[in-house]
Amino acid sequence: CEGRCWLCAGVGHLCHSLSSCTTTRPVQCDLDSKEQLAEIFKATFPINRFDYFVLENSNIGQLQKGVFGDIAFSAVMLDSNNLTLIDEEVFATSYNFLKQLYIYEDNMGDELDFPIKDINQFTKLEEIDISGPYKTIISLTLPELTSARLSLDFMSTLPATTFTGAPNLITLTLESSPIINIEPDTFKSLTHLESLEILYADLSNLVESSFAFNSENLTYVYLSENNIQTIEVGALAGIHGEAELDLSSNRLEELQEGVFIPVVKELTSGHINLAENPLLCGCDLLWIASLSDEEKQRLQGVAKSCNINTEDYDMDTLLDFLVYQCSTHTPGSPQM
Known part of the structure; x- marks a missing residue:
């Protein structure tokens, strides 16, 4: 385990130190199912704000509302998880904290709507990088946004x-x-x-x-x-x-x-x-x-x-x- 705070390492195993945390740390996960993710965040964390959350190469399918409890993140990276649905308000506790959002999904042939429907709720969002089999985009109302990269495989209308x-x-x-x-x-x-x-x-x-x-x-x-x-x-x-x-x-x-x-x-x-x-x-x-x-x-x-x-x-x-x-x-x- 690295750092002093809770860390998801390997496949669904929680690591932590004995001392309490006074600074934010990363949470990194490589899981097999949404059930594993839900089980991990049922735990009691010594802090409720982390620098970033990374979920990659997992078979989650869906991120369900409430899965993160009261945990907030400053950055979120979702990479190659076979995600087809991200519930609105999944990251509601991060609305006033999230600065960076990265989503990458492989094109498996299915055409999906824009993955983060409540993206305009993130008041501090500065950078987005979204790539995948998406056919639509919503009008962005993000006054703090300075950098955007969008690679939406099926979007023909802007x-x-x-x-x-x-x-x-x-x-x-x-x-x-x-x-x-x-x-x-x-x-x-x-x-x-x-x-x-x-x-x-x-x-x-x-x-x-x-x-x-x-x-x-x-x-x-x-x-x-x-x-x-x-x-x-x-x-x-x-x-x-x-x-x-x-x-x-x-x-x-x-x-x-x-x-x-x-x-x-x-x-x-x-x-x-x-x-x-x-x-x-x-x-x-x-x-x-x-x-x-x-x-x-x-x-x-x-x-x-x-x-x-x-x-x-x-x-x-x-x-x-x-x-x-x-x-x-x-x-x-x-x-x-």
Whole structure:
């Protein structure tokens, strides 16, 4: 046994020291059933608040209301327990203490609702990391939340109000969720946002204001590998200064002037990464020739997406060719 307080070790065995506890300690469990968990927390603990609770690789199935008695936790980690149901108020005694919540479940084919329906009751919650076979999410009302990572295997819709009640988010990651669209102003209320990552979604088209931001601290917008094919004018707004915008490894064929010039003009030392897109490299790129050399440097990966061998040619060679070719053709139609 480690530490001075109660500890679940092995499979359902309680360990404790003879001295009473005056500080919080971890509780870590590896169990075979919900009955074992209930039996453990029937015991009388010398304290009722612990730093964290870890339950992993167990066959619990369900966390039932009241199972933890009057025990409260500052952090909870539930990892690979075949959990299909977490009763509301299971962690009610932690409503005013819990700061970190981690839930990971393997995708076994069943589509489940968001696992913590009473998540908005946690008044001190700062960090959440939830991954598993979940199809829905609820609008978060968590004013202390600063970090969120969500990987919801069956969530195709992200309501525009999902994060409006979490205005202090600093980092937000949406990974491996089959989201098909982002509604306008979904992220605009996040005035402290520094980093947004969305990857392995199925966005296809970015509508106007879908990625409109209102944060002076924004430094990183990662939208790689989302099957993005088209971007509407005004879809990208509030990306400025040193911010990095990564649109690599999507399915963009054209780069519209009205979409990208406003962003390029707002950047200073930031960049837009457009590598690994199947660009047609036609007259739709002619607008790049009007940029200053400094502004051109803010566009990265265009030459690579156009299959230009930069050892023999540079981007200016392509632009010179486009200026010549497109002067007698309709801009936007590829002539190469």
